[in-house]
Amino acid sequence: MAVTVKIPTQLRATTGGQADLTAEGSTVGEVLGAVFAEHGDLKDRITEGGELRRFVNVYVGGEDIRFGEGLGTEVADGAEVTILPAVAGGC
Numbered sequence: 001m002a003v004t005v006k007i008p009t010q011l012r013a014t015t016g017g018q019a020d021l022t023a024e025g026s027t028v029g030e031v032l033g034a035v036f037a038e039h040g041d042l043k044d045r046i047t048e049g050g051e052l053r054r055f056v057n058v059y060v061g062g063e064d065i066r067f068g069e070g071l072g073t074e075v076a077d078g079a080e081v082t083i084l085p086a087v088a089g090g091c
Contacts, residue, residue: 002078003031003075004021004079004081005035005080005082007020008083008084013041014041014045015042016039023035027071027073028071028072028073028081032047032071051071052071055085055086058082058083059082060080060082061079062082
């Protein structure tokens with residue numbers, strides 16, 4: 001099942017500047033595993049000990065996976081997975 005993975009600007013250096021990647025998998029964990037196989041530096045930036053770092057949010061179809069099954073959240077063919085690290089800032 002082909003899934004589009006959206007990479008934010010601050011992480012694109014780990015993907016050769018690519019904003020959108022295509023990966024196969026039926027769960028978020030499988031999809032990210034396929035992405036990490038091609039872009040190992042991304043894994044180091046967003047995971048720790050096999051889990052997502054706490055400041056990294058991942059969405060499937062606009063829904064936060066933390067409110068679903070986490071990395072076990074199912075993804076349908078053609079789904080969009082968005083990686084969105086929290087960014088500090090403000091006034």
